[in-house]
Amino acid sequence: MTRLYLLPGALCGFLSVALGAFGAHALKDQLSERYIDVWATATDYQFYHSLALVLVAVLALHFKDSRKLRWSARLFLAGIILFSGSLYILAITGVGWLGAITPLGGVSLMLGWLFLAIFAVTELYD
Template sequence: MQTFVVLGSILMVLAVAIGAFGAHIMKSKLAPDKLKIYEVGVQYHITHALGIILVGLLAAHNPDVGMIKAAGWLLFAGIVLFSGSLYVLSVKRARFLGPVTPLGGLCFMAGWVLLALGVMQA
């Protein structure tokens, strides 16, 4: 489905930009432990943006399998919640976001499970 390929591509551009920002600007401003948190956010962002592109390609060939589309939205939610919270936690003292990160991880896991089930259903 075109929506997920476009969304995943936009998320990849953002991931590369955020990663470059971290490598060139934030590296000198963050403590090493905070930089590691930031880098983990980028790593998961890139991985799951590619997953969203994969979802789009699979959804295009299996448009009637709702689980595949749901997987894409869960991966997107995971990027926002997991990577987004790590980005903020690395630069701000926003402890209230601590519980958000695992919710993003659950979205990632649920998205991959739904993708597998959707492909098996196709």
């Protein structure tokens, strides 16, 4: 499992920094302040959850068979794609219906944290 999620976590972290810089420099004169804020939110959440994905991958080194960690990683990755991805597209295109996808990503991120918490309670505090 570590191999499946460490690389995506690291790449998502790399992309969050690159996209943050791109937004701050290349897009600052192209987008309205509102959409620059949307872009910044996307990069912030992508970065935080990239770190969470890396954490879960490292935990999986010691808890190889944990289904809770596996679900946490899947949900973090799905959340990054849905939440941040929809915000990036919204900021660039201004297409409002993409806002309907963003909450699905947010729920995925929250569930990723919930599965990580359940893992902690059930497998670390026995």
